[in-house]
Amino acid sequence: MRACKTICLFLLGAWVCAIPLDVWSKSKDKEPKVTELLQPANDMMSEASAAYIDGKAKEAIEGYRKALAELVRLERENPARATSSEFAPVLFRKALCETEIDRIMLEEMNATARTVAVTDTSTLAAKRAARKKEAETNNLPEVAVKLAPKKGEVPEPASDATADGKKETGKPVNIRSELEWAKDMLSVDRFDEVEASLIKVLKQDPENVDARLLMALSNVQQGKHRDALVVLDDLLQDVPDDESVLLLAAGCYAASGGYSRAMTTLDKALKVNPKRPDSYLNMAWLLLEMTPGKLDEPEMYYRQAVKLGGARDRDLERRLGIRPE
Known part of the structure; x- marks a missing residue:
């Protein structure tokens, strides 16, 4: 009986040894799934999104650029898979990173322009002057027409003089x-x-x-x-x-x-205008503020706001646990 077991083990060992080496190597070198390959880029994008929400625009841009570089590397190192539908999530994330970088940079440019405008309002003043000139051109000035006093009458005092002798134009705003x-x-x-x-x-x-x-x-x-x-x-x-x-x-x-x-x-x-997205978005924020642990109702209002054409709110999506599509 013991000899029989020994022979069986010997045959089993011989069979294992007889398996071609390329089978072992194929099993060992099996290509990782795209979801596994994307993990580093996903982490970088999450960090970039968090930095943007915290008001750290430069860190957010840098994070998205690092994620974009990682995605480009994946494409370069997997040329055969990069052209297949399997790599669609990679392409989507590349486009998303590029969009976010452009959007944040544009916001920063607008913020800089607005800061300059706070200290220099010459452009606004010029615009106001142009509007004023246009208004004066379109509206004839009101002229008070007074009849000359009859012979022997004492002329009435000018009505544009106040008690202290100062003139008051009375020009309407x-x-x-x-x-x-x-x-x-x-x-x-x-x-x-x-x-x-x-x-x-x-x-x-x-x-x-x-x-x-x-x-x-x-x-x-x-x-x-x-x-x-x-x-x-x-x-x-x-x-x-x-x-x-x-x-x-x-x-x-x-x-x-x-x-x-x-x-x-x-x-x-909402009753006055059921199709205005702002009302639904504000309601989502309000409900989230009132009951932070209950996300179903705020999410319902937020999705309705987006459905009606409202802009997506990244901060609200993060708090609601909505992952970027």
Whole structure:
């Protein structure tokens, strides 16, 4: 019996030894899956995305460039597989890296241009002067026509003189021009000039919706959410179905901790215009802020926003656990 076992083991060993060496080498040198090859590039892209979300644009660009170099290396070292459908994920990631690099660089260029604009508003001033000239050309100046006094009558005193003897032109404010200037100044954070222009408008037209909304927006950009809400609450009494007012008010309520009022206001904005993606995107952020552990409902609102044409929000996607497609 023992001899039989010995013979069997000997035959088994002989059979194993008889297997050609190329079979062993093929098994050992089996090509890795594309998913395995992509792992380093995926890690680099994730790090680049995180750097961008943290506001580190240069690190993000560098990370995407490293990922792109890694993907190019994969193509170069696997020429036979690179032309097959198997390597489609590699091509997709290459295109994504290139797109992200261009997008971040463009954002940085715009930010730099905006920083310059904050200190030099000569271009905006020239634009305002051109608008003013155009308005003066299109509108004839108002001329006060007075009849000459009859013989023996005492002429009336000029109406453009105030009690202190100073002349007051009484020239009406060009509301459109002042609102455009306020928008220009708001874009470069010149809040004092924004307020000055808007006050001129509101003195002439206290109910002007655009001027009041811009005043609220100026307060929001300065972080004065409670001051903005004073204006917005008043606006909602006059224009309760204005989408822009509703969205800005919802944001202010949320920033002030009034999540319930923010949700009610967003619900109303959704009813006013069910096809506006901004409302769905804001609702996604609000729900995520209120209940960070529950992702289903925020994701539903976010996907609806994108479906309606809204821009993708990388930070929100990261928090919702949505992987780049």
